[in-house]
Amino acid sequence: MTNFNGAAGLHPAATMHAEEYRAGKLSRREFLTRSTALGVSAAAAYGLIGLSAPAQAQEAKVGGIVRCAMEVKGTKDPRLADWPQIANVYRGWLEYLIQYNADGTFEGRLLESWEANADATQYTLKVRPGITWNNGDPFTADDVVRNFARWADGNVEGNAMASRFPGLVDAATKTLRDGAVVKVDDMTVQLNMSESDVAVVPNLADYPAAVVHSSFVDGEDPSANPIGTGPYVPQEVAVGQKAVLVRAPNHTWWGGTAPLDEIHYIDFGTDPSTMVALAGSDEIDCNYETTGDFIEQMDALGWQKKEVVTAATIVVRMNSATSDLYKDKAVRQAIQLAVDPKVVLELGYNNLGTTAENHHACPVHPEYAQLPPQTIDPSKLAPALEAAGLTGAEFEVISLDDGFEAATTAAVVAQLKDAGLNVKHTVMPGSTFWNDWQKYPFSSTTWNHRPLAVQNMSLAYTSTGSWNETGMANAEFDAAMTQALALADADARREVAAKLQAILQDEGYIIQPYWRSLFAHVKEGFNVERHPSNEHQHYKWSVA
C-alpha cells in the first residue's frame, strides 16, 4: 500500500486530478468528487486547486422546528430501505461512515478519514474518535466491521447493499469473506478487496448504508429501539401520516449542537396540489420535492426555489425477460430512435433539465464519455416492425398515474403512435405500480442521482444487477463493467465507460430522454438544503 504520509499526505491521483482541473479537463465539481473519493478532505481538495473551501454559514441559531412535506413510508432495516424518504426519517438517529455533500464532495462522518491504495484494492478507514451511541456505548472499529458484515450478506432478500461490495464477499457463501474487513486496532479498519473497486466510497454514502448499533435486530424496524449516533430520536413515526424527530435526551452528539429542536415530516399523500395548499395555508416550511407545473405555483407563493442539477432521470425501458415483443434488438433500436428527447423534455418536464443520450451516463459523472449523436428517425420504426413480424401487434406502456412520470411517458407514447406503433398508455397509482416495477414489459422508472455513472449502470444493466429491469444480459457489457469498477482513475475509466455507454445505447432497451434538475421550495426564513440524492442532512438545517 502506498504510504500517504509524505509531503501533504495526499493520494497521488489527487494531485493529478488537480492538474487536470487546471488544464480544463475536469470541472470543479468533478474534481471535488474524485479527489474526495480518494480520501482527500474537502478543504485540502479546494486547496489543491487554489480555492478556499466555502465557509460554513455563520453559526446558525439554535432552536426551532422545521415542518417538511414528505411521504412517511415508515422505517425499515436500513439495508432493505427502498426509498430515500425512508432513510430521511432514520437519518435523525442513524449516521453514515461517509457522507455525500450537495456540492459533490465526500466527507467523513463516523470515519475521520480514509485512504485508498493506488489500484483501489485496499482501503484504510480511520474511525472518528469520541463518538458515542445515544445509549452511552462508544463507537469503535467493531461497529464498522459488524456493519460491513450486515451489508455484505447476500442471503438476505432485498439487501440493497449486498451487491455493492463484490470485492469483500465470498461468492460461495454470499457473505463477508474471511479477512476482507479487518479490525487493525480500536480505531482502524482495513478493507482488503479481492478486486479493485472505485465505488466503495460512494456506496458507503448511499442511503441504505446507515450504521446500526449492535443491539439492532436484523430486519426489525429501527424506530422501535432507536439507538444511534445521531443528534435526534424519533418521537413518532405514523406511516402515511407524520414522523417527528426530537433531540436525543441525555446524548452528547459528537458534532456539537444541531440547530433544530425538532423536525416534523408531514405526509400529504402523493398529490402535489395538496402540498401547494398546505404551503399556502402555512402548514409546512419546506417540501421534499417540487415537480412540473407546481414549481411555478410554489414560486408564486414567494418561497425560495432550491435547484440542483443532477443525474436523476426517468428511464422508459423495455423488458425482454418478461415480454417476447422486445426480444428483437432491431425493434428495440427502432423504438428508441422514434422518440425525440427534446420533445419529451419539453412536454414531459417543462424543459426543467437537459436532454440525455439513451445511455444513462450524465455529463456530471466524472467518467462520462462523449458519444457521437444519435439520429432520431421515426420513419424506420414501421419497417423494423414489419421485419420482425410485429406489424399491428399491441404494445402497452405502463407508468405512474400522476406527475412528470405520467407526462413523460405520455410524450413518449404519443411519439411512438405518430411513428405508427399500435401502443396504449396504462397508468397505475403508486401503491400498485411499484409492486412489480421491474417486471413490466414496457414502463417508466425514475432513477435517483448517483455520484458515478458506473453505479447506476452496474445496478441496472449488468445481468446480475439487483435492479435490472430490462432483462439485458450482455456478456461484453458485464465484462467491461467489471473492468470499469477496477479503475480508480476516471480518465482510464472513461475509455471503458465509452464502451459501456455504446453497448447500452446500442442494445436499445432504454429510452432515457433527459436529466432532471431537481427542485424543492423552502419558506423564507428557513435554511434547508436541496441535495442531489434527496438526502436530508438535518444538522445543516436551521431557522433564521
Next chain:
Amino acid sequence: MLIFIARRLGLMVLTAFVLTFVVFYLTNLPPNLEKLARSEGSVRMSDEAVAQWIIDNGHGGSVLGRYGQWLGVVPGWQNVDEKGVPRGRCFAAGTDPAAAPRYCGVLQGNWGYSTFFRGPVLQNLGEKLAATGWLMLWVMIVMVPTSLVIGVVSGMREGSRTDRVLSTFSIATTATPEYVSGVILVALLASPVTGLSPLLADWGWIDGKVLFQGAASPDKITFWSFTLPVLTIALYGIGYIARMTRASMTEVMTAQYIRTARLKGVSFGQVVMKHALRNALIAPFTVIMLQFPWLLNGVVIVETLFNYKGFGWTLVQAAGNNDINLLLGCSVVAVFVVLVTQLISDIGYVFLNPRIRLS
C-alpha cells in the same frame, strides 16, 4: 319490539359474516398476497423469497382455515422461519409459543395486526373512527338544520318564487357528487394561486394566502381547516334531504286537517309550526338516518381529497396496501354503522308515527 331488535342484530352478524368472508377471500387471492409480501419485505425480493414470506407469515394453507383463524374458531398458525425464530398469529416473533393462547381471533377480541399502520388494528381503527366521528358530527350539525329549513320553507308554499329558487339550489347540490364539488371548492377557496384567495390576499382582506385550508387534520379541528371538508359532504346531503322534506311538507300542507285549521282562522305560522311540521318530518327522519351509510361513502372521497386521516382514508390505504386485517376491520365497522343506523331509524319511526307498530 325486543324480538324485532334481536332479529335485526342477527341480520347484522350474518351480513358481517358474509361481507368479511368476501373481503377475506379477495384480499387473499395469490397476487394480492404477493403484493403484500413485496411491500412488507422489499420490492427487490425474488419470487421464491416471496413464496417463502407468504408461508412464514401465516398466509399459507386453505382460505377457509385462515378465515377461521381470523374469526377465532381455528387455532392460530405457528411455524418456525428459516432463521429458527418461532412465529405465530397469537404471539410476538421470538417469544415462547407455549405461553400463547391457542385461539386469537375476533371472537377473542384480537383484531389482528395492521401491516400498514404497523400496529394493532383495533387501536388504530378506533382513533381513525373518532376522527371521522368529529367530521360526521360537524356535517350533521351543518346539514340537518340547513336542509330542514330549506325543505320546510320551500314546501310551505309550493310553486312560489322562494320554492323555485330553493329547489333549484337543492337539485344543483344533490346532482353534484363530492369529488366534483370538493375540487371546485378547493380551486375556488383554498388555492393560493387560483380562485378567490389570491384576490382577497391582494386586497388585504385575509392574513394568510388562502381563505380556507385545503387540507384538514384530526389533531387540529378549526373553522379554517374544517369548513371545506364539512361543506363538501354536507352540500350533497343538503340537497337530497331538502328535496325529501319539501315533498313531505307539500303533501302535508294539502291535507284536509291543515285546510280545516286555516279555515278556523289559525295563522299560517301557527299552522306550519304546530300542525304540519311533526307530520312532515317523519319522512326526512328516515332519509337522515339513511344518510349515515351515504356519509361513510362520502368520507372516503372527502378524506382522501382533503388528506384527513380518518376512517375513509384508512379504508383507501388499507385497500391500496392490501392490509388484510385492516380491511376486514373496516368492513365490520361499515356493516355495524349501516345496520345500527337502520335500527335507530326504524325505532325512531315508531315514536314519530303512532300508526306504525313494530313486529
